[in-house]
Amino acid sequence: MKRDDYLFCEIKLKIGEVLANTLKLKVLKEELPSEEAYSKLILEAFEKKAAKRAVDWKSNVADYIVECRSEGGIPIFKTRYADQPFVTPDNKRVVLGLCWGGFKDGIEGMWFVNVPEDDIKRMEREYGDWKWLIKAYGYKDQIEKAFKAPVVL
Numbered sequence: 001m002k003r004d005d006y007l008f009c010e011i012k013l014k015i016g017e018v019l020a021n022t023l024k025l026k027v028l029k030e031e032l033p034s035e036e037a038y039s040k041l042i043l044e045a046f047e048k049k050a051a052k053r054a055v056d057w058k059s060n061v062a063d064y065i066v067e068c069r070s071e072g073g074i075p076i077f078k079t080r081y082a083d084q085p086f087v088t089p090d091n092k093r094v095v096l097g098l099c100w101g102g103f104k105d106g107i108e109g110m111w112f113v114n115v116p117e118d119d120i121k122r123m124e125r126e127y128g129d130w131k132w133l134i135k136a137y138g139y140k141d142q143i144e145k146a147f148k149a150p151v152v153l
Helices: 003-010 022-031 035-053 057-070 117-125 129-137 140-148
Strands: 073-078 095-101 110-113
Touching (some): 057 073, 057 110
16 A cells, blocks of 8 residues: 555544544545545545635634644645645635644644635645745744744654
8 A cells, every 4th residue: 555545644634533544444445446536535525624624824824834833843735635636615725734743742734725826836846835934924933933943753
């Protein structure tokens, strides 16, 4: 089985009952007719959660980065799963923020809406998004706090 199939386990994101149980997913994947059907199922679960819990990008992304960095984590932003973009039921792009590592046992992932298309394109082609995002959306004290925090694995 490929590493990408277990990515959601590594990031410790509580997406729902089905996603929280890897064994069920493994069995489910084996029962589905194709890799594409499995990917579509996971993507739909992500998108349902995003539609219910998403917050505004510009007013929340800097706070999320600072929360993650303050706990020694590395903020990661996902725009896709299985090469398919995350979208809401009304076909608007959403981004999933994840906090990898850190002192806490998994800072909750956060869904973001109203993400500028230019930011999405940049996230899809570059790494280390949190660094340019905090500079673009954070206040001076947030920027300092994010860059001074240690990385804890």
